[in-house]
């Protein structure tokens with residue numbers, strides 16, 4: 265595995281690999297088993313002939329909260345080991361200065377899917393994601409890229425960006441990886457208190473119960489209210505949102521025959537957790 269830190273080093277490492285299937289896995293570091301599964305999926309897509317490029321960049325532009333950026337876990341040595349073990353061929357690990365010009369003045373905004381869910385409570389977040397992912401697509405020029413379904417809205421926005429800007433890359437969604445007790449893996453989980461870590465699997469329990477309720481015809485508003493009530497019964501927990509939306513448009517369900525998505529963001533103390541589940545009725 266080759267580790268690169270500048271755009272020039274990255275371009276030089278990728279030059280002999282051009283023409284092969286190239287699968288990109290963008291990450292912000294603090295890698296866990298969820299990222300490992302993205303890398304393994306990428307390795308499988310690339311096959312023995314192709315190559316896997318992982319990027320590790322804690323993108324400051326997508327953080328709407330300075331405290332969240334400051335406390336975001338950083339484990340660079342462990343991250344490189346995981347990339348190596350999961351079959352990455354090239355890792356790009358730039359500093360912020362190597363990635364962005366100090367006087368950068370171009371922004372990238374998706375205006376429809378970003379207006380709801382996390383986009384509504386984290387202004388500028390998805391513009392930052394689109395900017396960095398677009399830069400990574402330009403630098404790496406992958407044939408494919410893999411993103412996790414835990415960030416379902418991010419995945420939908422990236423698919424939309426690729427479609428609307430004709431970016432020649434195939435996007436793959438990877439299933440959510442969970443701890444044995446059902447908590448979706450997240451780099452932020454390590455910041456939970458012992459009590460909140462013990463209570464956090466309640467999110468998954470609520471999502472599963474909601475799936476049953478929706479399948480048997482419960483009203484969207486009732487499904488959401490029940491999830492909110494269960495989560496807010498946990499001391500120190502406050503829901504940012506609990507929303508049942510169309511899985512493609514991310515806006516209100518208008519046709520219950522289409523795939524729906526129940527998405528949750530909840531504060532467990534000062535740690536914001538997200539999770540989701542696809543729902544259908546037929």
Ligand code: PAF
Nearest residue numbers: 290291292323393396415
């Ligand atoms: O999902 C993430 O870790 C980040 O949003 C991404 C896609 C790597 C962009 O910084």
